[in-house]
Each structure stands twice: as C-alpha cells, then as structure tokens.
Amino acid sequence: MRAFEYASPTSIADAVKALGGSGSSAALAGGTDLISRMKDDIVRPARVVYVKGIPELSGIRVEGSVVTLGAATRLVDLVQHAALAELAPAVRQAALEVGSPQIRNMATLGGNLCQRPCDWYFRNGFGLLGGRKQGRNLVRELEGEYAPIDVEETAHLVRDGDNRYAAIFMTDGDALYAHSSSLAPPLIALGATATLVGPDGERTVPVAELYRIPQSAGESELTLRPGELLTQVRFTAGPRNATYEVRQKQSHDWPLVLCSVALTMDGDRVSKASVVLGSVAPIPYRAEAAERAITGHVVSTETAEAAGQAAVEGAKPLSMNGYKVTLTRTAVKRALLAAVGQRYWEG
Amino acid sequence: MPSQDPRGRSGPSRRDFLRGSGVAAATAVLTAPAVDALDEARAAELAQGPPVLSGDTTITLQVNGQAREVVVEPRSTLLDTLRNRLDVTGPKRVCDRGSCGACTVILDGDPIYACTTLAVSCQGHAIETLESFDPEIVPAAFHRNDALMCGYCTPGFVTACKALLDKNPNPTLEDVRRGLDGNICRCGTYVGVLQAALDAAKALRKEA
C-alpha cells in the first residue's frame, strides 16, 4: 500500500472539506474493499478520509413508512434492526449474505454501495473495459508504469478470457464486469434515493443513478463527483420485498447472481413490480420484462417461473457464463416466491 | 440521525484525537506542553477542515487493556502494527485481504479483520486479541477437542469463537457455523472447531 495522508473528521462538513483537498481522495468506512484495493495498487488515493467517526453518518431511522439509513451504518446493524427486517426483508437478507461476520461488523451501507467491482481483470490492473490498448499492445497499469503485452487489436480480456463471473446483460460494449454490490438491488427495487454531499452542496438522486457504465479507460462506474460523500439512503416502505442470492459457498462468498424484488399488491395480485438483479451486468440490472410478466398476476410457481424466463430473454452471455442465465432465471423466480413466503426450494 | 453504532458515539474526542495521534511528519513522541500548544495551533486550522496526518505518527492503542504507544504510518494496518511493532503475534497474516479470518481481533466487542483496518482509525477503541483470553475457556476447548493442526488459523478461530460466545452464550451448531464463517482453515480442523465452540459454551455456562 502506498503512503497517503489521513484525516478523521467528525462532521460531514469537515469530511467534505477533507475530501475536496488537492489530489485524489477516498472516503474510508469499513475498509473491507478499499484497503484491499489499495494493497493491490488498483486504487491510489493521495488522501484517505475516515468517515466512520462521524456520528451523523450512522444510524437507522424509521419514521412512519419512511426509512433513512446513514451511509456509515454497519451491515450488522442493518441485519439486527427489527423494524427494518419487518419493512425491508430484501435489504436485511442482502446485508446478511454479504461476506462474513467480521465483514458485516466492519463494512457499511455506503461502502457496499460504492465498492469496486469484484472482477479479476479489474483487480489485476486492467481497468473495467477489458484492457486498454495502444495499437497491438495491451497496457497494464503496473506500479505506475505501463507494460506492453502483445495482443490482437481486437482483443478484449473479458470477452476472450475467463468470463465465468462476468456480465450476461448489456454485453455489447466493453464494460463486461458484473456489478457486485449486494445492497444496490434491494434499495433500487424499493425506489431508494441517495443523498450526496459535496463541495457544491447536497443533492439527492435515485440509488440507481449512483452507477453508470464507464465509456472510457479510467472512468469510474460510480457517478459520485470529486469530493462528494454519500451520506444517506432513504426509501418508503410498503411493497412486499425479498432478495434471493445464488452463492456457491455457504460461508463467506460472493453472489453468483442476486435478485431483489419489491411488489405492490392489490389483494393477491401484483399491481406494480420492481425486479433488480445484481452480478449480471455492469450496473444493477432492472429486469423490466420480468416486472411486466408478473404484474397483474398472483405470484405462483408458474407465474414466477414465467417472470424468470422473461427476465433472461435479453441475455447475451459470454463464452463461459451461459450458466448464469439459468441462475438468473432461478433467482428471479425464487425472489418472487420468497416475497410471498413460498420458499419451495427449502422443502 | 440517532446512531445505532456504539463506535460512532464513542469515537475519540477532538482533543483525545490530537493528543493520541501526533501530527504530520512528527516522529517524536509529543510531550504534554507540546500537545497543548498544538491544540491551540490546530484549533485555528479546524476552520479549514480536519487535521491531516502523514508519515510517521505516534498513536496510542488500547491493546488487551493496556495503553500502547506506537509509531505507525497512516497506511499501517492494525494487523501489521500489532505483529510488527507491538509483538502481539497471536493474530496472523494469511490472506491480507479480509477473506480468511486469521487476523481476527475484537474491536469494541465485535470481531473484525485487522488486515483491512488502519491502526490510526483504532485510537480510542478497545482492541482485544486472544492473548488476553482466559486460556481455560475457549483455548482449552480447542485443545481438548483437537480443533487445531498446524495452528496458524487457530488464533482467528479462537477469537471469532470468543466473540460469538460473548454475545450468544448458548449457540446452536448452526449459530456456531455462521459465527465462524469468516475464517478459513487449510488443515481441515473444522469438525474439531465446531465441537470446541459448543464445548467452550458449555464450559462458560458452568462457570457462570
């Protein structure tokens, strides 16, 4: 890990001042992702601003049906909050399945939303777009220098390489990594907004708009502006919601596919559906076809299956990850059935 | 916003922070008058934003109930600080990326990975490593149940287990599994570890 300056503000205002200092900066909360990426030399902030000591950044507030979550709230606190479990089981379940007890004790909501993709090409220093090229040379950012590897001009590391964990949707472009925040899908499904405070003041955006598909090398997948700090997330409870995650290991592991749903019910029938997938596209992926498929129906094995099938119709898997289409179909089906309490797979 | 996080509330006060942390490029331990002078100097700077540390910095960590003064850099992890600078070598460095649990320590009552925690951020917080545990309870249960082989993951398991039992003195096997899911053993001692955790719980209940 390279040397950096360190500040530990106790107010949001101070944090924003510290983040806005000269050079690159990074907000440090739980550190479970940032510190590791700094050790990998992938992220190199000149200044690290530790935000976990800011009291106003932490906490869960439930006022009527409005839920406000501080960005530095630890995942363990999300898991243990009784009212949140009642109102937003999709959020609780997603938080519960992140990492391990130690990680949930450290990691925060904001850190999870802003974590960098768990993608082995990115972690190996090739960025998010499948490798940067100069003519026939693939350049890898290494220890501050660029080292050439001779490749075909059309080479794309992910498309040509081991893409078992990569995206299966939105795969026409160069960004083929799979977005790996577990908390983004449930929050997007619940229509949550995020508050960002920066040098130019405060703004509120839908959580979905925290993410974009990078178009050029070096561009981040996060839409946070320089010096901006994610301070809280807010949503209105109401819809039935659930998260289902397919993971290989039962212990500490990443989701292969994660699906969150939020269903507004009209009697037994779904009047409005939100179906959001994680780990299948470079951004949290809204499965609109699945939403249409389930809307107006009673959730049953058959309708959930049909929604799962609809969800994958636009999938364009890569050479190795066709299996994730099956996982997506299953995850959508199971998330929908979980939302109505029919966990047929647990038998 | 009301805080749910005890650490958020019990963070170091501004003054404690300054006393404990030293300042940019200060390598020497600060004397008390120097700290007072700095307090005033820094007070003026607060208007500009929080103080910024870089380079060698003297901090004080509460390790196993003792205040330990140590020179670190902002980038020094808690794990490397404990192991390399304070000779607290119970916690081990294995994956160094927050995946395996060998570096587990208890911070304000919660098990965390010391390899992805900065030492500077731990000032004012209670750090417990397994060296401070009663050897007759959790370590003894690991010993009795042969819950270790090469033993390099064992400190992490013992620590995660102690933290689990502190919160849940009567865990089910499922609770134990979930509580220890952040730790990896390569020799394959899990069967003994699960038995040891349940056995330690029994021993604790007897003692209580």
Added chain:
Amino acid sequence: MAEWPQNPRLISTEIPRVDGLGKASGRTKYPSDVHPEGMLFAAMLYSPHAHARIKKIDTSRAERIPGVRAIHLLAQEGATLRYQGDDIAAVAADTEEIARDGVRAIEVEYEVLPHVATESQAMAEGAPRVNPRGNVQKGRAQINGDPDAAIETADAVIEGEYSVPVITHVCLETHGLTVRWDSDRTITAWSSTQNVMGVSQELGGAFNIPPTNVTTLTEVMGGGFGSKFSADSWGIAAAELAKKTGKPVRLFLDRAQEHMAAGNRPSATGKIRLGAAKDGKLVAMIAQTHGTGGVARGAGFPLPYVYAVPHSRREHSDVFLNGGNARAMRAPGHPEGCCLMEAAMDDLAEKLGVDPLEMRLKNLPEGDFKTPIYEAEIRLGAEAIGWSKRKPRGQAEGRGPIRIGYGMGLHTWGGGGAQDKQVSCIINPDGSVELRSATQDIGTGARTILAIIAAEVLGLEVDQIHSNIGNSSFPPGQASGGSTTTPSMAPPALNAATQARDELFRRVGRAINEDPAGMSLAGGKLLINGKEAMSFAEACRKLGMMPISVTAGFSEGLTSSGVGGCQFAEVEVDLETGVVRVKKIVAVQDSGLILDMLTWRSQVYGGVIGGLNYALFEERVMDPTTGLFLNPDMELYKLAGASDIPEIEVIAYHTPEMRARGVIGVGEPPTISTAAAIGNAVSNAIGVRVPRWPMTPMNVLNALAQVS
C-alpha cells in the same frame, strides 16, 4: 529390539496434542512471529508477467528511500522470467511498509515474451516454448497385455474425458523464514519448513558453510502439504540480506506470490476408454492423459488406480506452460488418478446396470494383501452412509429442485517409514525426560506422538515428557513428506525410550543393589518384582550427576507400508442452481497401529476436508491473453468455511491384524478419494456425469445442459 506393547495404557487412546494450548492461546511463536533484536523486514519483487526477459534493472531509486537497508537481486539483467510470481529482487528495510516501497521503486525494463498459460495454448501447434525440448513431453507408454484386442471383447465400453484443475497448497503461513547471522560462519534460521535438516543443508551450501553451522529452528509452522522442503530462492535471499546488513531479516512471501510461486498440484485430464464384461469385471482400459506442473515436470499420476485391469495402455504427457512450478502436494498424483479412475468406473457401472459398489468389489486385485482390507472397509462404509438408499443414476430422489446422490471411491497409499532416523532420549537426575530429533511438526502432532511413546515406556504421563523437535542440530530426523514422519520417528522413539529405561534399571540397580531384571515402571513409580519401590523421580536421583542419554534408530517390525481406504459421499444438488451441498462423508481408513486416536482422526477429517475443497471449490484460473493468475487470493480462490462442512464420520479400521502391522502414516491417504466420491455422488444425484472438477454451479449446469 523393542516391540509395541500388547496392552498399551496410552497408545491408541485419545491424547490432546502437547503443544495445543500454546497454539490455541496465541502464545506459540511461529517462524513468521519471531522478532530477533534489530530485525529488518523484507519484501519481494516478482515478475508481473507470465514470460519476460529482464532488459534492465535499476535499484538506485529504491536504495535512496530512507529506511531501505539492502537490496538483493535474485534475477539479473538478461534473466528469463517464466511465470507471474517468478522472483526478481528482495528488499530489506526498517519497516514492512518501507520494504514494499522499496520493491515498488525498483525500476525494471521488461521485454515481454509470448506466453502459454493454459494447457490448450501450450499444446497448440507452433506454441512458444517453455521447455526448450517442447511443451509436450511424452512419458513412456505403459502397456499391460493386449488392450486393443481385449476391449473389443468387452460387453460394455465407456469413453469419457475427465479433468481436474491445478490447485495450490495455500499454506496459511506463507513460505519464508527469519534469519540471523550469529557470526560470519554461523546462521540461525527460523524457517517455516517441513524439512529442518534440508533447510540447513541448502542454506549452508549456498553460503559455503557446513550444514551444522546452520541451525534451523521450526518449533511450529503454519502448513506445508508437501511444498516446504527447500530453503528456496527467497530463503537464500533473506540470508543474503541479513549478511549484507548485519541484522536479522524476516522474509515471508505475500499471498499472491505464495499462490504463484510456492507450488501447486498439477492438473490431470484423461481420455479414457474402459471396458468390462456383463458381470462388471473389467476387461481393458485405453487412456491418454496429460497434466501440467507449470514450468516443471511432475504431472504424472497413477492410472489404472486401485483396480485390477487385465489389459491396459496408458500414454501420458507432461505439459509445460508459463505457470509456477508444481511441488509435491498431499498424496502427489493420487487424487488425480483416483478422480479419473473412479469416474470411469462409475460411468461403466451405470452403463452395465451394475451397482458401482459391487463392481468395485469385483475388481480388487486378487491375491493382494489389501483386497480383504478394502472388502471390510467397503462394508463398513456402505453401512454408515446408508448405501442401500442409493438409487441408480437418473432416478435420484429429492424434494423440490433438490436431488440426493451417493457416491464412493477407493484409494491407496504407502506411508511406511524411512529406516535411518534417530531419536535421543534423555533422562535427567531430576526426573525430567526429554526426547530430541531433527524432525518437525507440520500439524500432524509429531511432538505428541513421540511423547506418548516415551510416556508409555517409562510409565509416565504425556505431559511429563519434553518432546523437543524442530531443531536441525538434533539427531537426524525425518522430513515430513509422504506420510512418513510418524512411521519413521515412532520406531527410534520406542527404541530410545526402551533403551533409556533399561539403562535406568541398570544404574538404579547398581545404586540400590537390586537386579535390574526385576524392575518395571508404571504409574510414575519404579517397581521391583511388581512391588512399588520408589517414585520415578526418586529413581532418577540415583543417577547422581550424570543423565542418561540414549540415541536409537530403526528396528524391524515396528512399521510397515501400504494402506487402503474408502470414502462415501452423500450430496444434495439443486438442479436449478447447480449448487452442490455435501451432506455427509464417511471415511474408512486403515493405517496399521494408531498411536493417538485423537490426532489420527483429525488427520482423517483434515484429509476429507482437503478433498472436499478439491471436489467443490479449488481451481487456479489462468488468463489466456495475459498469462496471469487471475485468483491468487483466498476469495476467488475458494476454500470451504464452517458452513460448507458436512457431517463427517471417520471409521478407523483398527483390527488386531492392522495393529500388528505396526505404525503407518495417515497424512495423505484420507485426502485421496473424497473428490472422486463427491463427483460420483453428484452424477448420481443429477443423472449425468460432471466431467470437470470442481463441482461448481458452472460445471454442474453445463453438464446438465449437455443432456437437456
């Protein structure tokens, strides 16, 4: 010569390991924990490329960093780097953070060379060469009988292609050592090794000093699994840095380099035709196999495995590629051979409609002493797993999307001891007893085993014996490999303790004027003609000023070689996700006379869990385009955690006949057949063979997609 006692008091009981509490309380110092006065921290610079030549190295910027004390180059300008992780330089500094700054500041200009990182790349026509004689090195064809003619006579033949990937050892304590020059010709090395004597020899050789001038200390160490036999390039580098700076140096690899450079188990792929008669009796096998040990050879493995195949031809090639070199890993070759053989056996049994268990019984080699052992073990295992619940492939039961399957596998191993090792037994006049040998404990409980033996012989408790190992200056002890440590060290321990006891009788007899022939030791007492005469401590006081010190070696009849073993697995597979959950493993294992039932069982559990990782999770992933190792971590390189561990039932096949065979090692055999048994159970559950390990959702769903 001594014999194992017929009615032992301690041997074969459950004795907790003598060094267990020190480890479990965090007090024991590992080689990576020791901190001699003035110690510097070292870090390694290693190749970021799969294949490159060093055009230029400039260390001047690194040298100027305050706190950097010395730099040692392991590769010079012009050197070829053959894999990512190949070492280049080591930097010693006041802190580890500064050492890594130093590593980053070394400026290297690389000529990046074309690489081959996957087996298909390496085997392609015109591929860049790793081995100057070609990337595909054919071994001698192994031919038995007339397989081509014989296979035509088979009633059923299957043809399958099965493969297991490269996995790495993932020693939790990475390779490395802390080293100090005590004078200009003497070294102390705290090394994480399974070979204290070898480290002294190799370090001594590198610096042209006698091995006896190098004291290698390994009180404990954090896992080796076959990969820690050498002083290694980085060990020599650390000693160079210590010499240059005049200060002790600690150098341990980081996790990534550990994965890349510190060894791996070769892959194996086999195209296998296996034929049998209607009744399941094997007729012939024809197999082409290959595997890669990276830049080294060593990808050979046994095939056919365990079963008698009357006619066989097997052609094997070692494939060279730009990946770190293989090292011996827990039962080298056997897990690979077992997976491939047992998969083919199961597929053939299914095709014939024969119970795979019956088919296995039918094909055990006639006249082999292990055949009746296997037969007994299979009966025990089948009962414990509930084999009768198993349905033929494709008819598995379950609930919802879950299918339950059963599978099994057999394995074999040697595990006999070396015959040239020694143990000293010292009885002091104060009654303390010490054993010494230059062996080490890699986690198997070596220290405990020695103490149990001496305590048994001397009528003492285990905690009264100071079992002193992990020091190269002691009498020659066994390097811990091939499941040989216990069988190599137990005989000299028994002989040393017995001879020391006899010497005690002689000298006490002289002192108190009694016939030594009437003396015995029990319960901490010296007995004369069966009557308590004095405590052990009192007896020792009769020794006066002079301790007893006996060094003894091997004798016949205390150890033998060759074990069987079988394992059964019950799994649940989710057909909609391909996720495999192992519910239960039964491991039945013989290993002669079991000295400590507790540590023995731990070894079997550990072997099974290692096999479970091989079955479900582990895989080194190499990138074809860049040649890099994509998952050199403990996150995307997946290993089981507590929730992934099934019920494991260990059955010791420990009959009087087995005990009479003497001590046999158990470190390796129980890890061999787990992955095969799980693979077969998965196929049984889902109705189709998953030909590639590990049994990931990707591989399982791909196999299911093949048939639907």
Added chain:
Amino acid sequence: MSQTHNEPVPQVACRHLRHKGMYVYTDGLGSETHEGYDNTIFWCLKTMKSFGPDDDLVDRDGCCNRERSCYEPT
C-alpha cells in the same frame, strides 16, 4: 498399488540436483518413480528453481548430462 522408491537417481547426476524424495526416502537416494508413473519434481540448488543456470530444464536425465555448462559432479 504400492509405491516403490527404489529407482536410484543415476549416481552421475549433478550434485546440485534435488527432489523431495531425496529428503524423505533417504535410504539410498531413492527417487519417486512408481510403477507406471513418475511425478518427481526436481529443482537445482544453484537456482532453487526448475530451470538450471543454463536456462534448461532440471530433470533426472538432463542433469546427468556432463555436457551441460552447469554440470558439477558429485
């Protein structure tokens, strides 16, 4: 299948040749050649790697070749 450890590394092998079996099965420099397969992994004490100082592979046959520039007799 029982293991055999009785095929000696030729006595003319370079003195810098090593493999695990030389440390483990010490009775007479036995190699790890088994019935039907050989998975011995060698290293060179000069380089501590699987390639020698002459950039050629370290193995049983290659390291008995006196023509190799790095060959040193026992």
